[in-house]
Amino acid sequence: MGSRKKQMADAIKDAKKQVAFAKLNNCPTSPRKMRLVADLVRGERVEKALNILKFSQKEASNRLEKLLLSAIANWQAKNEDASIEDAELFVQEIRVDGGSMLKRLRPAPQGRAHRIRKRSNHVTIVVGANNNTQS
Numbered sequence: 001m002g003s004r005k006k007q008m009a010d011a012i013k014d015a016k017k018q019v020a021f022a023k024l025n026n027c028p029t030s031p032r033k034m035r036l037v038a039d040l041v042r043g044e045r046v047e048k049a050l051n052i053l054k055f056s057q058k059e060a061s062n063r064l065e066k067l068l069l070s071a072i073a074n075w076q077a078k079n080e081d082a083s084i085e086d087a088e089l090f091v092q093e094i095r096v097d098g099g100s101m102l103k104r105l106r107p108a109p110q111g112r113a114h115r116i117r118k119r120s121n122h123v124t125i126v127v128g129a130n131n132n133t134q135s
Contacts, residue, residue: 017078017079018128018129019075019092019126019127019128019129020071020072020074020075020077020078020126020127021071021074021124021125021126021127022067022068022070022071022074022124022125022127023122023123023124023125024063024067024122024123024124025099025122026099026100026120026122027063027099027120027121027122027123028118028120029059029060029063029119029120029121030119030121031096031097031098031099031119031121033058033059033060034060034063034064034096034121034123035096036058036060037053037056037058037060037061037064038064038094038095038096038123040052040053040056041053041064041068041091041094042091042093042094043090043091044090044091045088045089045090045091046068046072046084046089046090046091046127049068049090049091050065050068050069053065053068063123064123064125067123067125068091068125068127071125071126071127072084072089072127074127075087075089075127075129079129082129087129087130088129088130089127089128089129089130090127090128090130091125091126091127092126092127092128093124093125093126094123094124094125094126095123095124096121096122096123097121097122097123097124098119098120098121098122099119099120099121099122100120101117101118101119101120102117102118102120103115103116103117103118104116104118
């Protein structure tokens with residue numbers, strides 16, 4: 001019974017080594033604009049995703065490119081003996097959640113006021129290895 005628990009613990013440990021993540025909190029861009037760029041790279045291989053982000057015209061792509069490079073570096077720190085090319089890294093999950101909102105008032109005609117909502121977002125990127133050929 002004890003050896004089975006140890007095997008399960010080792011399997012979970014190996015699974016955790018295969019993924020790495022990076023988070024970007026309170027990014028001052030609206031979540032909708034960030035999701036448009038995030039949808040372009042979801043599920044793509046890391047090399048292709050970096051190329052998509054590098055040549056995208058959107059401002060959010062610069063932040064996502066930097067975040068993806070951070071996630072790759074985190075994976076490399078976990079797996080120092082493995083090479084990135086052999087691991088076939090891909091964007092396993094990318095999630096854009098709404099962050100805090102700055103609320104401002106802008107004067108409007110006839111003594112009224114319009115509310116301005118300056119939105120921010122939180123982005124989480126999970127990079128996974130696709131090592132099914134070696135197993």
